[in-house]
Amino acid sequence: MAQEKLQAETAFRHALVIDDHPLFCDALGLTLRHFAGIERIDTADRLEAALARLGAGEKPDVILLDLHLPDVSGLDGLVRLRRVAGSAPIVVVSSLADRQVVSAAIRAGARGFVPKHSDREVFLTAFRIIAAGGLYLPEGMDLPDAPGRGYEDALDRLAQLTPQQATILHRICCGAMNKQIAYDLSIAETTVKAHVTSIMRKLGVQTRTQAVLLAKEASFGNMLPDPPLRQ
Structure with a gap:
């Protein structure tokens, strides 16, 4: 029963x-x-x-x-x-x-x-x-403020990235340059540059700094674990 x-x-x-x-x-x-x-x-x-x-x-x-x-x-x-x-x-x-x-x-x-x-x-x-149509949060946590249009726009742009591009963007958010990213991911630096160009095009930004700011707008960087270093 x-x-x-x-x-x-x-x-x-x-x-x-x-x-x-x-x-x-x-x-x-x-x-x-x-x-x-x-x-x-x-x-x-x-x-x-x-x-x-x-x-x-x-x-x-x-x-x-x-x-x-x-x-x-x-x-x-x-x-x-x-x-x-x-x-x-x-x-x-x-x-x-x-x-x-x-x-x-x-x-x-x-x-x-x-x-x-x-x-x-x-x-x-x-x-x-x-x-029942409600929203469940862990005990003791309050409902977050409603997202603004900038947040929603940032999420929509980030959703266009491939998994590899998302990984590269995270490393950019951590301050890594193309050479270090290429070394960590075991890919050519020219490949990284091509990905970075595509990332900026999909995000609608002109510089790496703008890409990082947009990622932070959506808490993107904070939701990923620190990138592993190549042994």
């Missing part, structure tokens, strides 16, 4: 989980299936795999997204997913749950943010609120 009541409250029947950690996916799947009443759970360990599913016509009721995946990291994945998710709410489930990250994710279009270490009851509460 209790489970039937919970199913009626959540109203979600099909979930798409995008995460590359199999054990976490299994545990989350059990929670969603047996306690949230979700009957069908599909998984994708890459953003591109999830985008392919959605592009092929799959229409989940809710999407759960980890911000850090093998083929994308930070807001870039959320922005790209939001453009094809249709009416399905996106819930970020991440181990990074500081106030800045949560605020940036919500402003970028997520309908909820659940820290990965949360217990089952937190996930169920989040699902009830989101299914």
Whole structure:
């Protein structure tokens, strides 16, 4: 009886989980299936795999997204997913749950943010609120200010970047020059220059400084881990 009541409250029947950690996916799947009443759970360990599913016509009721995946990291994945998710709410489930990250994710279009270490009851509460049309934030966090037009414009431009270009832009935000970026990524410096030119064209800027400012407008740089140095 209790489970039937919970199913009626959540109203979600099909979930798409995008995460590359199999054990976490299994545990989350059990929670969603047996306690949230979700009957069908599909998984994708890459953003591109999830985008392919959605592009092929799959229409989940809710999407759960980890911000850090093998083929994308930070807001870039959320922005790209939001453009094809249709009416399905996106819930970020991440181990990074500081106030800045949560605020940036919500402003970028997520309908909820659940820290990965949360217990089952937190996930169920989040699902009830989101299914009812609300917005779920971790306990103790306030609703971020509504994004301005500049923020939305910055996100739209950043969404045009390829994963490689997003990586290069992050390194630019960290102060790396073309030669260092080429060395770290094991590519030719001329290739980096070509990417930088394309990045600036897509972002509609003329200089690297302008590109960094636009990225910071959307908290892009702060949503990515520090770039690894080549050994």
